[in-house]
Amino acid sequence: MYAVAMTPARGDHEARRAEVSAAVWRVLTERGFAGLTLRAVAGELGATTGLLTHYFPSKRALLRYALDLLDEAHAARPRPHTEAAGPDAEGLPALRAALLDILPLTPESAAGSRIWVSSWDAALADPELAGDHAARYRRARTRMAAFASAAQHRGELRTDRSPEDLAGAAQSFVLGLVVQALFAPAEFPPERQRALLEAYLADLADPAEATLGRSGSGDSASGQVH
Amino acid sequence: MYAVAMTPARGDHEARRAEVSAAVWRVLTERGFAGLTLRAVAGELGATTGLLTHYFPSKRALLRYALDLLDEAHAARPRPHTEAAGPDAEGLPALRAALLDILPLTPESAAGSRIWVSSWDAALADPELAGDHAARYRRARTRMAAFASAAQHRGELRTDRSPEDLAGAAQSFVLGLVVQALFAPAEFPPERQRALLEAYLADLADPAEATLGRSGSGDSASGQVH
DNA sequence: TAGTACATAACAAGCGTTGGGTATGTACGC
DNA sequence: GCGTACATACCCAACGCTTGTTATGTACTA
Numbered sequence: 001m002y003a004v005a006m007t008p009a010r011g012d013h014e015a016r017r018a019e020v021s022a023a024v025w026r027v028l029t030e031r032g033f034a035g036l037t038l039r040a041v042a043g044e045l046g047a048t049t050g051l052l053t054h055y056f057p058s059k060r061a062l063l064r065y066a067l068d069l070l071d072e073a074h075a076a077r078p079r080p081h082t083e084a085a086g087p088d089a090e091g092l093p094a095l096r097a098a099l100l101d102i103l104p105l106t107p108e109s110a111a112g113s114r115i116w117v118s119s120w121d122a123a124l125a126d127p128e129l130a131g132d133h134a135a136r137y138r139r140a141r142t143r144m145a146a147f148a149s150a151a152q153h154r155g156e157l158r159t160d161r162s163p164e165d166l167a168g169a170a171q172s173f174v175l176g177l178v179v180q181a182l183f184a185p186a187e188f189p190p191e192r193q194r195a196l197l198e199a200y201l202a203d204l205a206d207p208a209e210a211t212l213g214r215s216g217s218g219d220s221a222s223g224q225v226h
Numbered sequence: 227m228y229a230v231a232m233t234p235a236r237g238d239h240e241a242r243r244a245e246v247s248a249a250v251w252r253v254l255t256e257r258g259f260a261g262l263t264l265r266a267v268a269g270e271l272g273a274t275t276g277l278l279t280h281y282f283p284s285k286r287a288l289l290r291y292a293l294d295l296l297d298e299a300h301a302a303r304p305r306p307h308t309e310a311a312g313p314d315a316e317g318l319p320a321l322r323a324a325l326l327d328i329l330p331l332t333p334e335s336a337a338g339s340r341i342w343v344s345s346w347d348a349a350l351a352d353p354e355l356a357g358d359h360a361a362r363y364r365r366a367r368t369r370m371a372a373f374a375s376a377a378q379h380r381g382e383l384r385t386d387r388s389p390e391d392l393a394g395a396a397q398s399f400v401l402g403l404v405v406q407a408l409f410a411p412a413e414f415p416p417e418r419q420r421a422l423l424e425a426y427l428a429d430l431a432d433p434a435e436a437t438l439g440r441s442g443s444g445d446s447a448s449g450q451v452h
Numbered sequence: 453t454a455g456t457a458c459a460t461a462a463c464a465a466g467c468g469t470t471g472g473g474t475a476t477g478t479a480c481g482c
Numbered sequence: 483g484c485g486t487a488c489a490t491a492c493c494c495a496a497c498g499c500t501t502g503t504t505a506t507g508t509a510c511t512a
Contacts, residue, residue: 016457032351034259038502049502050459059502114350121347124340124408125258134409161425168406168414169422173395176402180394182350183360188394196395199387203429242491264468275468276493285468 017055017065020045024066029111032118036063064129067119071136074112091151092201095170098144099197102174104181105190113178141167158206166204173200243281243291246271250292255337259344262289290355293345297362300327300338317377318427321396324370325423328400330407331416339404367393384432392430399426 023044027036038049038059045051056062089097104110123129145167151157157166177196181188249270253262264275264285271277282288315323330336349355371393377383383392403422407414 032347034348034351037500039500048459051457053503054457118347118350120405121259121344124344125260130409137406137409138413165422165425168418169399169403169426172402172406172422173399174402175405176398176400177395179346179401179405180363180398182346183356183363187364192394196391196398199391200395239490263466265466274493277491279469280491 013055018069020052020055020062021066021069024062025070025111025115028066028115028118033122038062063122064132067129067132070112070115091147091154092156095144095147095151096197096201098140098147099170099174099201100194102171102178103190103193103197104178105193110182110185114182117179117182137171141171144170152206155206157204170200170204173197239281244295246278246281246288247292247295250288251296251337251341254292254341254344259348264288289348290358293341293355293358296338296341300335317373317380318382321370321373321377322423322427324366324373325396325400325427326420328397328404329416329419329423330404331419336408336411340408343405343408363397367397370396378432381432383430396426396430399423 020041023041024036026044027040031040038052041062042049042052052062056065101109102113104113119129119133123133141164145163148157148166148170149163152159152163174197177188177193181193246267249267250262252270253266257266264278267288268275268278278288282291327335328339330339345355345359349359367390371389374383374392374396375389378385378389400423403414403419407419
């Protein structure tokens, strides 16, 4: 019986692993990878290293699981923009939503972004982790390329580039914006991030439609007005 | 008297510090921040930790100096594109050159990029390092904003955005491209990086000139052809 | 009674840092 | 020119501490 024990149901193995991973996230957001130690994670949980080793054979395994879970969480849970755009969104609205969901527009997603940026160092030094990351980004690009392709067919995006190039370029743009927003949050507040992304997408519009004025195409605009 | 001593002139203090920093870079590119230990750096130099502590009071001081020097080196030494554009280049050519010089187009600059990306983790966890980085990126943005402003006056860039927004967006784009190129070098070879950047800049062109076809404006094109 | 779920303690290895020792200069009085 | 005096540059050994990992003990559950 622990005084301040907020432990979940005893014996709930998978829930415990997830809880441990959440502690890993907290440590990573606060101290970065250099500060990620088993004792720090255990302290965050109010437990000891013995608990950790009971659920994970090694620190590396713990880390990989935490990153995987973060990826899943990021892909499945919040996604306010993708949700708002509708589950069956296609073309430009879907692409816009996917990009918006990458940006650190809320404190929670900023924490997630912070972890990803932190993990790049460890990943670049560890081929296995680097492979995980490369696969993740490739998957995201493929998804966005499909949206871009649809958008091209709908006349929403310029057709003088391949969907793959459009997706790669768009992902570069938001990834870089994430980095800048993390280092200079005051200079890149959420509104400005949104505005910069919107301007970027506007430049990708089909030049044939450009004469209409760029917000007037109606069906391509998402519900967000702000 | 050391058997294989390739030590520089004895007593050349600053040269030795620079040499130590170069060893830091090598360790960083090969093992990342997690592998950056004084013993590893010393080993890379063929020296001992005693040498390091003779020139630097602490590991942190050593790291900050190495990053500063890398920044200087990157800003002052190679710059093939800025050179090619001419020392008095202005407007779009200058902006293009500045952006090209950030991309990891050669193995050497890829190593440099690798170090920067790695340093983001440590920097985000250390306010002082974060401040250094933020200042660096802000300076680069200011420089590029000046180029963008000139480009606008020359009719090379669209005028419906502020130079600051143009610079921030452009820096985001290249930073993100750097990250993607590091994780998936096969998918983002130098030619593709160049092409993506060129396409990005083309979209930023003044719409008034767009009807001419986008490579034909003559004076804005750098010497680079492919 | 068995087995799971932990805490606790100890381990060797590696860390940044410190201090002592030893060459290799350079400066200077004679 | 030479010997002493001092500073620089560096190696070497060791410090205390933290790390990931392992082994052992103990409580709870079924």
